[in-house]
Amino acid sequence: MDENHSNELDEETVFLVSQTFKALSDPTRIRILNLLFEKEYPVTEIADRLELRQSTVSHQLRFLKNLRLVKSRREGTSIYYSHDDEHVINVLHEMIQHSLHA
Template structure:
């Protein structure tokens, strides 16, 4: 049997990857992130487009912001959200393309 040297990931990296996949495992978060690939949005706009309550959208955005998958900027009284991790968005888009492929 060949003896090989294996490269192992440290626990911090493993946990970070698993957490990001967990974030993408939620249908609501997939919808929000996909919408944010098309335009920057306020909580109200996301709620309207996805037919959700603003409270539910805010909860999901808070989770995504904590993971640094989205970020916000203040415009007047509102916060405008956009995605903040091009790598995760590319994975999301690849999975969407894969799901649509026959």
């Protein structure tokens, strides 16, 4: 084992990892993150493409944004969302691909 790597995790790290897994445990959030894998979208288009209510999408995006898994930018009156953590989005995409080929 690498001398610089310890098996001991501090409480903040454990909390952040658990929150990330919590985010990825929700089907709606998985669908949103998967949609944002390659392109950014405004809330209205996310809701339309996933056949969800805008309020549901907005609620989930707030949760994901608080964990820094998505980011937003304003363009005129629209707010566009995209993924904000390359590592987590790649893990999600790998799990999706794994599940498709299992």
